[in-house]
Amino acid sequence: MWPDRRFLDLVKTEHPIVLAPMAGVMDAELVIAVAQGGGLGSLPSAMLSADKAREQVNIIRQRVSAPLNLNFFCHIPVEADAAREAGWKQRLGAYYQEYGVDPAAPITAANRAPFDAAMCAVVEELKPEIVSFHFGLPEPSLLARVKATGAVVMASATVVREAVWLEQNGADVIIAQGAEAGGHRGMFLTDKLAEQVGTFALVPQVVDAVNLPVVAAGGIADGRGIAAAFALGASGVQIGSAYLRCPESKVSAPARAALAAADDESTVITNVMTGRLARGVANRVMREVGPISPDAPAFPHAATALGPLKAAAEKQGRVDFTNLWAGQALPLGRAVPATELTRTLAEQALARLAKMAG
Template structure:
């Protein structure tokens, strides 16, 4: 009944629904639940060690006999700039004093490493059915190793130009990430967030520009959105925000309250939290320092100085310095088991598409 079965057949899933990899707020439990519901579970690995990733995949394999997607960042690593770090700490100093913290105390560096040879070896060992990348693609030799072990390679594009580049450089599937999507913008050929199109403007243009299947991502949280994506040429959808309030997610109690209270006007694109543009529910530091600040150090170093503030505020039940990445459809999230939600989304989409075909 799906108008395009290319990715259902390639992924070998029941439904063309991909769980968005959401680093920091999910682990194997959500991957397993979405897989049990018939979707493709995605494990975010950008903040994991090789050992932790191996442990998580083993848990998934023990619980479900379903395909899994491992997701990695492939940004160009930039060394911390001491002068810029000092300026950033000075900008945050009033918050440190407010929480009784020393802004000059040593802090553990933010951990968001790009895909490298060591992680490529882990991929070859674990043999995931799908490997997805954010911020472009890894160097050709690493990409060939990933493809050589049989994995389907996906990567995200935020413009048509990026989609064409991805296809030309070896991506098997392209995720069209609209500006309404939550989390880090996948931009890698541009740094101008003002030019980023929304999902339903970007999607049909990407579909027309490439031959590989396209996954729609951003602002899709119910059957209507899925049906609309397929009407515009998508072969699957990637959904993240709708799953944030599921019991299997690792969002904190105070974070769940903030998500439940959010509206269509609650999210902004900010560089304050990590140094790279990302969409999330606006918190105190985003509003007062950003949402875009020229003082923020390069990705991921802006997150380093925010670490102690995040921990201190969360102890008080606040999310003033917590990055609650979410898309513009955050209001449409549901508090229900992820497997049940996956089936409900697919069912509603099929009903909607059936009604449209009969109209």
Template sequence: MWPDRRLIDRFNIEFPIVLAPMAGAIDAEMAIAVAEGGGLASLPCAMLSAEKAREQVNIVRQRVTAPVNLNFFCHKAVDADPAREATWRQRLAPYYREHGLDPNAPVNAANRAPFDEAFCGVVEELKPEVVSFHFGLPEPKLLQRVKATGAIVLSSATTVKEAIWLEENGADVIIAQGAEAGGHRGMFLTENIAEQPGTFALVPQVVDAVKVPVIAAGGIADGRGIAAAFALGAAGVQIGTAYLRCPESKVSAAARVALAQASDESTVITNVMTGRPARGVANRVMREVGPISPDAPAFPHAATGLGPLKAAAEKQGRVDFTNLWAGQAVRMGKEMPAAELTRALAGAALARMSQLAG
């Protein structure tokens, strides 16, 4: 019934639906549920240690025999800039005082580690069926080792130029991430968020420019969106925001309320939360300091100063400093088990494609 079965056959999954690897919002529980529903399980590893990533994979392996996708960041690590950090702390100082916190007190540094030797060792040891990257690809030697395990390599492109680069440098499948998508922009050849095309414009142009299968990502949250992606030439879809209100999601109770109340106008692209452009539901600090601020330290160091504020506000049931990463289709999210949602998405897509064909 699916017009393009390349990903179904290559990933050995029932439905061409990839769980978006949403760092901090999901873990093995969500991955297992989506696998049980027939989609591709994804585990976000960017905020984990190598040991924790190994533990998460083992949990999935114990529960399901389905393939798993391990996701990593490929950003170039940047040392913290003390002067810029001080300016940032000064900008956030009124919030610290409001919450009875000392803006000069030492805090734990934000942890978003790029793919390295340790993570490569985890991939070689555990041999996940799929390995995906954000912000490009790792250095050639590491990528060669990943591919030697037999893993299928995915990476995100936000422009046609990035998609061509990814194909030329070893990606087996390309995720075309439109501007509607939640979370960090996968951009790595440009920093201009104003020029990023939307999913509907990006996907067919990427499909025309590369030979490898293309996964559509951004603003897809129901069967209509999946059917549209296939009409544009995609071989599959990556969905994240639609799963955020599932019981397996790790977002807080306050975050669930904010997501449930969000509308099509609620999300913005901001650099305030981490120092790198990402789309999320606007919160207090994003509105008052950003959404784009020149004071925000480089990724991921902007998150360091926000850590104590996030913890203090969340204790009061507020998400004023919490990164609620979500795409523009946030209001289309469902409160149902993730396995059930995966099957419902696939069924609705097949029904819509059947209507269009008939």
């Protein structure tokens, strides 16, 4: 049925469709729905405590027996810079005044922790079938512990040399993340945004450069995109934006409306929301302060000063300061149940692949 089964043979799902881990807008419910449709559900775990990760995995395991992917960040943490953060808060001062938020009130620091020994112990305990990483790989001793559990290790590459590095350093699957993709860029060997490669150019070059299965990510939201990825040599796809409007996602009503109104020109890459480059639907602060601002503190600290503004605006039903992470194929998504969407994507792709085969 599928022309390249290398990815399927590793992860043992029905379809080679990976739900992109989208922190903040999804939980176990969307993972379960995609798994029930035959795809690989991914639980974003970079913002979860160990206890919350256990709770979410237990919910998933009670409902489905399908393979599960836990996703983590591997960024090198940067200490908060008080002067930089004060300057950033000053840059946002007019918004604090407009929304009646006290800039002197204590703020909860943004929490996006890199994979560490504590979370590695959680992986050893929960034994997910797949573990995926963004921004590289964890240090070798932690990666060795993950691999010792029997987990398949996936990691994102945005340029060919990142893919080669991942293969050389222990990944089992490469996620080739094109510039079209929503959310944070998985860049770790480069910081040059202008040189980021589109999915159609990246996938075949990564396929040629490594001996591992390649999962295409970015700009894929329907059967045509999946078939195209396979034609380029991928053996799987990772899809996120197409699932954002599914009823199982945790996207708020105002954010859902903004996503539904988006077109092909609505998304931009910004550093304003978190301090790290990410693609999303442009909101007010991205338009007025960015989308790229030299004032934004390093990841994840830019998000700290935005927190109170986000809460205040959302109370008024506005998304002026809300992360609307999404890729360029967002308008191709549909507000249908995720199980149905997964099955439809697979059916459409298989029909198109059969037609292409002749």
